[in-house]
Amino acid sequence: MEAKRLSIGHLPTLYHTSFLLMGTALLKNLCVEVKWTLFPSGPDLVAAMAEGHIDIGYVGLPPVIIGLDMGVGLTCIAGGHIEGTLLIALEGIRPIDQYSGMAEFLAQFSGRAIGCPPRGSIHDVIVKELLKEYRVESVSVKNYAWADFLPDALVTADIAAAAGTPALAVAARRYYGAYTVAPPVRLWPYNPSYGIVAKRDDLASLDDTLRRFLVAHERACEMIRHRLPECARIVARTTGVVDADFMTEAYRASPKYCASLPLEYIASTMKFVKALKALGYISRRVNERDIFDTSIISEVHTEPPHYECGLNGASLES
Helix, strand or coil, X not given: CCCEEEEEEECXXXXXXXXXXXXXXXXXXXXXXXXXXXXXCHHHHHHHHHCCCCCEXXXXXXXXXXXXXXXXXXXXXXXXXXXXXXXXXXXXXXXXXXXCCHHHHHHCCCCCEEEEXXXXXXXXXXXXXXXXXXXXXXXXXXECCCHHHHHHHHHCCCXXXXXXXXXXXXXXHHHHCCEEEECHHXXXXXXXXEEEEEEHHHXXXXXHHHXXXXXXXXXHHHHHHHCHHHHXXXXXXXXXXXXXXXXXXXXXXXXXXXXXXXXXXXXXXXXXXXXXXXXXXXXXXXXXXXXXXXXXXXXXXXXXXXXXXXXXXXXXXX
């Protein structure tokens, strides 16, 4: 089989399959050679795609929608994970389950700020939409170029809470004593934590290569669901910045992994379009056909979606 080459942009988000693919032979076995490039945030990755520096990227869909509104020809060709945003805080902030609802929970941050990754990131959009939906005007949002800055901002009291990934929550708990005050499912059910995005004009020329990549991506998602301890060890070894226990905790904090693009994933994404328009991040309603191209993943992933299957094959509802 002839080797195919891809330039892939990824984020420092440890539970993405990017780190599993770097640390295993899944891509090599399918004769796909990859040049990996790390970006600090989704908006930075989308900008690089617009400039033609990478072929495909791991990214939350709000930055992609913003890019589409600006005329960048991108499309989401596969899923990867849902519900990957949570809120963390230090002592003195009460978790959401101690309140009657979201509005009362958010009101405790009155006069203070919630920290988020850059404007347009999925975490930023979720927090701002919640504040708008529940009419909490006394809470501001403070954006940071790198999510790594958020725990320090909690400690210095620049922010009262931080929105970010499960890995951020684990690190903040370990090193700063932070804890989760709002789990992923309470913020935005089925939100598209990340997807695999390509340039629409490249779909035809890269069709076979993308197909091979998505086969490997789906196999990596399946590994997370069924062979979590092994995946935790692989990511720990590949990154060299966390241990296997850290990764196990991060996976379990948000356990919904799959490569498919089911109707629920798409519908949740379209709610982001409405939110982005209301927030002034986009000038028009980007349509579903612009955002998604399911042609390849529907052939690669022929089974029902696995997002609700949990880890190690156990249903989240069992």
